[in-house]
Amino acid sequence: MDSTAGDDTAFVRFENVQKSYDGEALVVKNLNLDIAQGEFLTMLGPSGSGKTTCLMMLAGFETATHGNIFLDGEKIDNTAPHKRGIGMVFQNYALFPHMSVAENLAFPLEVRKINRSEIKSRVQRVLDMVELGDLGDRMPAQLSGGQQQRVAVARALVFEPSLVLMDEPLGALDKNLREQMQYEIKHIHEQLGVTVVYVTHDQSEALTMSNRIAVFEDGVVQQLASPTELYEHPKNAFVAAFIGENNKLIGTVTEANNGTCTVQLDNGDVIKASAVNIDGVGSKTTLSLRPERVMVIPEKDMPDHMENVFEAEVLELIYLGDHIRTRVRVCGDDEFIVKVPNTGAGHHLAKGRRIDVGWSVADCHALDAS
Amino acid sequence: MDDQTTSSGLVTADGQPLKRSLQRAERTRKLTALALVGPLLAFLLVIFIFPIGQMMWRSVDNPQIVNAIPRTLEALQEWDGEGLPDEPVYAALAEDMRADAELPRREQWMGRMGVRLNYELSGARGAIARTSRAVDEFEPPFKEAFLDAHRNWGNPELWQILEREGRPLTASYYVAALDREYDSEGKIVLRDENRRIYVSLFGRTLALSGIILFLTFALGFPIAFYMSTLPMRYANLLMICVLLPFWTSLLVRTTSWIVLLQQQGVINNAAVAMNFISDDQRYSLMYNMQGTIIAMTHILLPFMVLPLYSVMKNIPPSYMRAAKSLGAKPWTAFRRVYFPLTLPGIGAGGVLVFIISIGYYITPALVGGQSGRMISNEIARHMQQSLNWGLAAALGSMLLVGVLILYWAYNRLVGADSLKLG
Numbered sequence: 001m002d003s004t005a006g007d008d009t010a011f012v013r014f015e016n017v018q019k020s021y022d023g024e025a026l027v028v029k030n031l032n033l034d035i036a037q038g039e040f041l042t043m044l045g046p047s048g049s050g051k052t053t054c055l056m057m058l059a060g061f062e063t064a065t066h067g068n069i070f071l072d073g074e075k076i077d078n079t080a081p082h083k084r085g086i087g088m089v090f091q092n093y094a095l096f097p098h099m100s101v102a103e104n105l106a107f108p109l110e111v112r113k114i115n116r117s118e119i120k121s122r123v124q125r126v127l128d129m130v131e132l133g134d135l136g137d138r139m140p141a142q143l144s145g146g147q148q149q150r151v152a153v154a155r156a157l158v159f160e161p162s163l164v165l166m167d168e169p170l171g172a173l174d175k176n177l178r179e180q181m182q183y184e185i186k187h188i189h190e191q192l193g194v195t196v197v198y199v200t201h202d203q204s205e206a207l208t209m210s211n212r213i214a215v216f217e218d219g220v221v222q223q224l225a226s227p228t229e230l231y232e233h234p235k236n237a238f239v240a241a242f243i244g245e246n247n248k249l250i251g252t253v254t255e256a257n258n259g260t261c262t263v264q265l266d267n268g269d270v271i272k273a274s275a276v277n278i279d280g281v282g283s284k285t286t287l288s289l290r291p292e293r294v295m296v297i298p299e300k301d302m303p304d305h306m307e308n309v310f311e312a313e314v315l316e317l318i319y320l321g322d323h324i325r326t327r328v329r330v331c332g333d334d335e336f337i338v339k340v341p342n343t344g345a346g347h348h349l350a351k352g353r354r355i356d357v358g359w360s361v362a363d364c365h366a367l368d369a370s
Numbered sequence: 371m372d373d374q375t376t377s378s379g380l381v382t383a384d385g386q387p388l389k390r391s392l393q394r395a396e397r398t399r400k401l402t403a404l405a406l407v408g409p410l411l412a413f414l415l416v417i418f419i420f421p422i423g424q425m426m427w428r429s430v431d432n433p434q435i436v437n438a439i440p441r442t443l444e445a446l447q448e449w450d451g452e453g454l455p456d457e458p459v460y461a462a463l464a465e466d467m468r469a470d471a472e473l474p475r476r477e478q479w480m481g482r483m484g485v486r487l488n489y490e491l492s493g494a495r496g497a498i499a500r501t502s503r504a505v506d507e508f509e510p511p512f513k514e515a516f517l518d519a520h521r522n523w524g525n526p527e528l529w530q531i532l533e534r535e536g537r538p539l540t541a542s543y544y545v546a547a548l549d550r551e552y553d554s555e556g557k558i559v560l561r562d563e564n565r566r567i568y569v570s571l572f573g574r575t576l577a578l579s580g581i582i583l584f585l586t587f588a589l590g591f592p593i594a595f596y597m598s599t600l601p602m603r604y605a606n607l608l609m610i611c612v613l614l615p616f617w618t619s620l621l622v623r624t625t626s627w628i629v630l631l632q633q634q635g636v637i638n639n640a641a642v643a644m645n646f647i648s649d650d651q652r653y654s655l656m657y658n659m660q661g662t663i664i665a666m667t668h669i670l671l672p673f674m675v676l677p678l679y680s681v682m683k684n685i686p687p688s689y690m691r692a693a694k695s696l697g698a699k700p701w702t703a704f705r706r707v708y709f710p711l712t713l714p715g716i717g718a719g720g721v722l723v724f725i726i727s728i729g730y731y732i733t734p735a736l737v738g739g740q741s742g743r744m745i746s747n748e749i750a751r752h753m754q755q756s757l758n759w760g761l762a763a764a765l766g767s768m769l770l771v772g773v774l775i776l777y778w779a780y781n782r783l784v785g786a787d788s789l790k791l792g
Contacts, residue, residue: 060695081694082699096689107696
């Protein structure tokens with residue numbers, strides 16, 4: 001497991017953590033993860049991949065079956081949740097319905113026995129921070145979803161924890177509000193410098209907000225990297241498919257050297273690709289190719305940096321405004337997608353037409369076979 | 371849009387005033403609602419509201435004396451209330467008695483008046499019965515004849531009672547139900563100490579209900595909490611155990627408590643067998659207050675558990691987690707977050723248990739003995755044995771009003787709309 005955080009500077013550290021609920025199956029398999037102070041780390045994965053379990057273990061609501069969790073150098077396996085000082089934003093906000101917004105925000109301060117005037121000023125400060133300055137007297141049920149969400153974030157921050165956990169906090173909001181809240185949370189993170197561990201199954205949310213993303217699948221971190229790295233250089237077929245859209249071609253490696261390889265597809269076509277995660281000559285591989293990195297080549301104008309050029313038949317065109325989503329049959333694959341930018345110059349695409357498409361070696365990643 | 375508004379307000383597209391159009395649309399809806407509710411409303415009116423109203427009416431209704439001796443009452447108006455009335459009153463009484471005897475038996479009032487007077491003065495019934503048999507042979511002066519026939523006719527108290535109760539409505543049942551009586555001057559005073567029963571019985575009923583309420587809460591809260599945390603499958607199993615008493619006949623349940631609790635019962639035998647107590651020290655768990663408390667707590671437990679469970683099941687576990695993550699100790703989190711959210715359930719369960727136990731009859735009757743009796747047992751006694759329905763009605767009405775006051779107080783304090791009955 002690679003990590004950009006240094007070994008001793010890790011703020012949060014999972015060390016060989018395993019978790020099983022029934023003693024038969026592992027929900028989390030040997031997790032090693034370092035999170036640096038001030039980092040925004042997202043645990044991304046489909047439901048049941050173990051990401052929420054990891055968050056709950058960090059919060060103290062689940063105990064690790066094996067391994068240790070460290071917070072700021074201290075082992076916290078046996079620390080009760082209320083002594084960990086970790087702020088948490090829950091999926092459905094978990095605002096206390098019988099307390100007003102201000103009482104909700106004052107709660108963490110009251111249990112810490114902070115004096116009244118201090119509580120009042122701090123509550124007002126976080127209310128202003130989330131732009132709800134004059135709604136302190138409202139009950140949570142009187143707020144809109146987005147406002148409740150802000151109160152939940154404010155409540156997790158009001159006692160100034162150095163670590164905040166967020167468990168799919170934007171899941172219940174509609175799309176526009178969700179995008180707006182993504183930016184707001186990101187800005188609050190930048191402003192306060194707290195460490196955030198964020199759980200989501202929405203990859204665009206993860207790409208928008210995170211410093212680093214840990215992609216979970218089947219209880220294992222498949223890849224831990226920055227959003228750019230994840231998208232541009234997925235380490236395996238799962239990550240390539242899970243993050244962003246992806247064309248998949250399956251073939252056998254026939255030649256490999258210097259980081260590139262030659263792959264023969266099942267229909268006989270030969271493709272040159274960069275070797276990322278292959279077992280060597282003769283092994284099966286999945287080629288991953290982003291739809292926007294495939295070029296439609298104008299007739300009789302062959303650019304020399306395109307190592308892979310194939311003839312394709314246009315099967316379907318979907319007009320999406322900024323680009324035209326084009327489904328073509330190429331290399332024996334009917335589901336091959338090409339995103340053709342809408343440059344306004346008019347286009348020569350039509351259903352049934354034969355065109356040439358091409359892509360470079362660098363954009364085509366040879367990954368594991370699965 | 372502009373052409374649809376006139377000076378008199380909005381109109382619909384075809385020119386009808388919008389308000390009338392809306393009323394017509396609403397009327398159908400209201401009629402449908404009434405048709406749906408109607409049968410139940412009629413049913414309740416006939417078998418619930420009407421009998422209760424009649425029962426409450428009985429507690430003040432006082433027709434016996436007015437109907438039996440109208441002439442006497444008229445003559446009594448001349449009386450100054452001191453000593454015995456004069457000859458005209460006795461003459462009117464003789465006339466009333468003779469007239470009453472002429473009537474068909476079913477329409478006679480004299481016997482009923484005797485029963486009624488006996489509530490106020492024991493022996494009055496005998497005086498009336500004996501005199502009405504002899505009244506045909508009476509010769510003037512009637513005063514002597516009456517005094518000869520029964521000594522009670524020489525008792526000024528009887529005449530005071532006749533004058534006081536010779537009205538169509540009476541407060542005397544309520545006076546009796548409050549352990550009070552009229553003294554010789556017609557003032558309401560407390561009864562002799564050894565004849566006061568009802569006020570202390572009301573007090574005991576309230577105290578027992580309070581204890582039962584507390585016990586059902588103390589026993590029901592943890593089990594409801596535990597059930598709400600269990601997966602559905604196990605929660606349903608536990609729920610069946612809680613509901614089992616609901617599905618068993620009340621009589622069977624109560625008699626099983628007798629089997630368990632009596633002096634030679636299972637619990638005492640086990641305690642003796644295990645040498646906790648010697649044979650002559652057996653606990654008296656039944657035919658006293660303990661019996662009533664134990665059996666009624668068991669019977670009323672589901673009424674507490676069900677509303678609590680339904681409320682607790684709907685409290686997401688994330689609230690407690692949130693409270694803990696915000697730094698609250700488990701107990702603080704429970705006290706400040708979880709417990710306040712269960713209040714609607716506690717209120718509903720509490721009101722149910724308290725109101726049901728205040729009027730509970732059969733269990734105290736079977737296992738309560740003397741010290742475990744409640745007010746409803748006394749009401750039943752007056753309904754079935756002493757046949758003093760007026761007093762039973764007065765006691766029942768006081769109970770009903772008491773429950774309504776409690777409900778009103780609850781509504782003021784907590785708000786009835788927060789009740790969650792399941």
